[in-house]
Amino acid sequence: MGMDFVDATLRFEAWLRGQVALQEVELEYKHSQMADKNSSFPFFRGTYYRWAEVWPELCPEVAKAPQVLGVGDLHVENFGTWRDRDGRLVWGINDFDEADDLPFSNDLVRLAASAILGANGAEFGLSPKKTCRAILSGYIVQLERGGEPFVLEEENLDLRQLATNADREPVHFWKKLTELLKDPIPQVPAEVVTALNRDLQGNDVHFEIRSRTKVGMGSLGKPRFVGLANVMGGWIAREAKAVTQPATAMLQTDRPSASRVEELLSRATRCHDPFLRVDGSWIVRRLAPRCSRIELEQLDNIEDEQLMFESMGAETANIHCGSRDARDSILQWLDSQKSNWLEDAAQTMVNSCRDEWKSWRKAYHKK
Secondary structure, three states: OOOOOHHHHHHHHHHHHOOOOHHHHHHHHHHHHHHOOOOOOOHHHHHHHHHHHHHHHHOOOHHOOEEEEEEOOOOOOEEHHHHHHHHEEEEEEEOOOOEEEEEEEHHHHHHHHHHHHOOOOOOOOOHHHHHHHOOOOOOOOHHHHHOOOOOOOOOHHHHHHHHHOOOHOOOHHHHHOOOOOOOOOOHHHHHHHHHHHHOOOOOOOOOOOOOOOOOOOOOOOOOOOEEEEEEOOOEEEEEEOOOOOOOHHHHHOOOOOOOOOHHHHHHHOOOOOOEEEEEOEEEEEEEEEEEOOOOOHHOOOOOHHHHHHHHHHHHHHHHHHOHHHHHHHHHHHHHHOOHHHHHHHHHHHHHHHHHHHHHHHHHHHOO
8 A cells, every 4th residue: 555654644744734834733633633542533534635545445446436526535424514595404514625536436435434433432323234225325315316405494304303402502502612712812814814704794893713723633733713703692603724635636646636625515416505615715614503513422223323324325415416427327336236335345444444543553652
């Protein structure tokens, strides 16, 4: 697999420094989280650059599947809710930093691998085989129907119940987020100030801006800011995160490598979040109690897990439906595969991830 993991990480971070001013304290925190002794899931989430490099070698036949404009860094924590222009609650994929032209199988295998690894200690009752079947079943049904967003109103009531638990009540949410106002005021690029305050045009209010740290895994180290304002008796918040090229661009220097986020959002089958946009070299999104992920630890029965994994597969198809010319070739490819192809590929990648996690932990603790 070419260079070892530590060298691959150094190369990737050097490549990122050529695009943005990495936050070195955040990067060190990421390294420590990747060395978590209790779970390999943070390592998995923080190392998509390595996945992109090794998975075509480890799963060569699956990696030859038809291409789409895909998510890239897809995993079970990359789903959440937002409000559309009509105020309806919508659920779906909410992070597209690594969007690129990829075999459609990349997203399914990475999603399945993340489910097998388990997120933050969540232990799923579904076996890996049944989990993969649920993901694939949801994907195929949705692809065949041409895609349909998950609007959590009069339909998708079970998914809505999972999305509106007590932990996301406004009092709890805003108490935690406004704690950031106690932090020192950072140096903020002028374009970030402009981007965050753009939603407040016409109001005599401006965001109080702070650095947002220790959030996510894949993007740790990239500059990230949050703007908070109390407007007409209630809090509102926006986040700005630096845009970078997808990690796959580092591996293919012979093609254009700009971010594909805007393109994917415009093509996918989805109810758009009116506050999610690319603003110059920053991705801006709304932060709010009903605009965040469903916590997987609350999936406390097999039925909820089955629903969630089928829905994740279906939402992945919603994204791939944006590559309209690929649908027939994807379905033909799927028809030609053995029934356990997804489980086998996902397990191969899980095994590789765990091996490299152990090597990273050993190297990290020797420092």
